[in-house]
Amino acid sequence: MNAPVLDHSADGIEELDNPLPRWWLYLFYGTIIFAIYYAIQYPSTPYYKGTLGWTQEKQWASQAPPKKADPAALDLKALATKPEVLEAGKKVFISTCASCHGTNAEGKIGPCLTDSVWKYGSEDKEILLSIRKGRPKGMPAWDTFLKPDQVGAVATYVHSIGNTTATPANATGSGTPIPTNSPNPEGK
Numbered sequence: 407m408n409a410p411v412l413d414h415s416a417d418g419i420e421e422l423d424n425p426l427p428r429w430w431l432y433l434f435y436g437t438i439i440f441a442i443y444y445a446i447q448y449p450s451t452p453y454y455k456g457t458l459g460w461t462q463e464k465q466w467a468s469q470a471p472p473k474k475a476d477p478a479a480l481d482l483k484a485l486a487t488k489p490e491v492l493e494a495g496k497k498v499f500i501s502t503c504a505s506c507h508g509t510n511a512e513g514k515i516g517p518c519l520t521d522s523v524w525k526y527g528s529e530d531k532e533i534l535l536s537i538r539k540g541r542p543k544g545m546p547a548w549d550t551f552l553k554p555d556q557v558g559a560v561a562t563y564v565h566s567i568g569n570t571t572a573t574p575a576n577a578t579g580s581g582t583p584i585p586t587n588s589p590n591p592e593g594k
């Protein structure tokens with residue numbers, strides 16, 4: 407180290423005129439170049455939009471988690487085109503619904519679900535409501551017991567088997583009425 411000594415001293419302490427380390431200098435230049443690049447590409451000042459057209463909104467739109475489908479407004483016909491949904495729905499039906507509606511939904515305590523008789527309607531939202539919120543004469547609400555996708559799947563299954571057979575004798579089931587002081591007497 408034979409760096410020249412600067413011609414000033416403080417209380418006998420002298421300062422050497424060493425050059426800045428190369429790595430430090432290049433890093434420093436690098437940050438300057440990056441800053442210029444960044445200021446040009448991105449909205450760096452209040453009225454400048456940047457050449458990339460970057461905005462928070464676009465960034466959010468590209469990263470936002472997909473919106474969960476509204477469980478009350480599923481398109482059962484469209485869902486029925488997915489075999490895995492029907493398959494999952496059938497599984498839920500066998501394990502959860504068959505005890506009352508019959509393995510083939512032919513009707514037991516609960517009504518037959520394959521005929522064209524629908525007390526509460528066979529529209530997508532009506533079937534979903536029957537399953538999610540229950541119906542007064544003995545149909546439990548499944549909202550809290552099944553996951554939303556299970557409800558969607560079993561509704562899709564019920565929709566797909568509906569209106570496919572002739573109306574049997576026990577079309578409306580023989581459900582025991584539940585008390586009118588039930589939290590959900592109208593099934594709504």
Ligand code: HEC
Pocket residue numbers: 498499502503504505506507515516517519523524525526527533536537541542543544545546548560561564578579580581582
């Ligand atoms: C504890 C017995 C029971 C179970 C379990 C049950 N249900 Fe029901 N379900 C009924 C009864 C009884 C009715 C008729 C209610 C009424 O008339 O008010 C009914 C009605 C329905 C209806 C309306 C039918 C119409 O004519 O509008 C649908 C749809 C339905 N159930 C689907 C299901 C699905 C899907 C499951 C499984 C997640 C299920 N049910 C589980 C007893 C049951």
